[in-house]
Amino acid sequence: MAVELTTWRELCDRGRDLVLCLDFPGGRAAAGFADLATGLPVELCFLHIAWLGLHTDSRLDAHIAQWVGEVLGTGRPVRAVLGFCAGTALATRVADAVSATAGATPPAVLLFDAAAVPGGALRDQFVSSVQASAAYLAEGELEDARQWSRELLATGRDDLPRVAAALVDRYDQLMSGIADRLSLGEVIRRELIDGFAAYMAYLLLAAQGGLDLRVGTPIFLSSRAHKPPVDPARVMSFGVDRERLLGDADVWKAVAGVLGEGRP
Incomplete structure (x- = not known):
């Protein structure tokens, strides 16, 4: 691509039309949009x-x-805007902005394991992240973090930026304690905290989005255990676990059918 991108990174460039992918930009063990882009037999960027x-x-x-x-x-x-999990609430808003451009044709919108992001999602991810380090926490720290975050959300639900900032600060305190007890280096401690802060920022943005579109209707694609937030009649369901949804051959075939036509 001739134009230098700063807020986007290229997964592959096999054609002129663009497909925009919205998902947390950090690493994940599950299949991601890079797998989807590699597996699709379509000439798109x-x-x-x-x-x-x-x-x-x-x-x-x-x-x-x-x-x-x-x-x-x-x-x-x-050509299309794709979103995964919390990124689906961002994909719709990106698609709306593209559609509002003079002369633009509304892109196809595909939402994988779609999820709206209520304020409680920030607290849930905080608890999950802290619990992942439970073996290294001091006695009572995990339960204290759970109770504290529950009270924080109850009193600050209408001010999610403040909630997110407080969660990051508390996570920083907990990880700093672990780093001291295990004699971890500053680099590792900083990576843990920066990664969590970025994820909170991402969820905070997604909480401001939604799953509706101003023009057209999204296509919802769901993994085996996912409960779609819309009428099941509007959903394409696949017998694959969430971790493999974007890396499944049947999903690739369905997506290629949509993207190849240019319209759902």
Whole structure:
């Protein structure tokens, strides 16, 4: 791609039209959009949101303007917008912004294991992250963190940026304690905290989105155990676990059918 991208990273470039992928830009053990892009027999260019600026601004509209502005600056049409899990609430807003552009054809929107992001999701991820380190916590720290975060959400549900900042601070305190007890280096401690802060920032943005579209209707694709937040009649369900949804051959075939036609 001739235009240098800063808020997107290229997964593959096999054609002129763009496919925009919205998912947490950190690493994950499960299959991701890179697997999907590699497996699809379509001549398209796949882009994925990047780390840059993810937690420098908590306003979703500011990020949407930057993401879409950079994409439109390439001069290439957007064929589709894809989202996974919390990223589905961002994908719809990106698609809305693309559709609102003068002369643009509304892109196809595919949402994988779609999930709206209520405020409780931030607290749930905090508890899960702390629990993952439970073996290294001091006695009572895990239960204290659970109770504290429950009270934080109850009193701050209407101010999610404050909730997210408080969760990051508490996580910092807990991980710093673990680092001291295990004599971990500053680099490792900082990586843990920065990764958690970035994920909180990502969820904070997703909490401002939704699963509706101003123009058109999304296509929902769900893994075996996922409970779709919409009428099941609107969902394509696959007998595959969540971790393999974006790496499944049947899913690739269904997505290729949509993207190859250019429209759902």
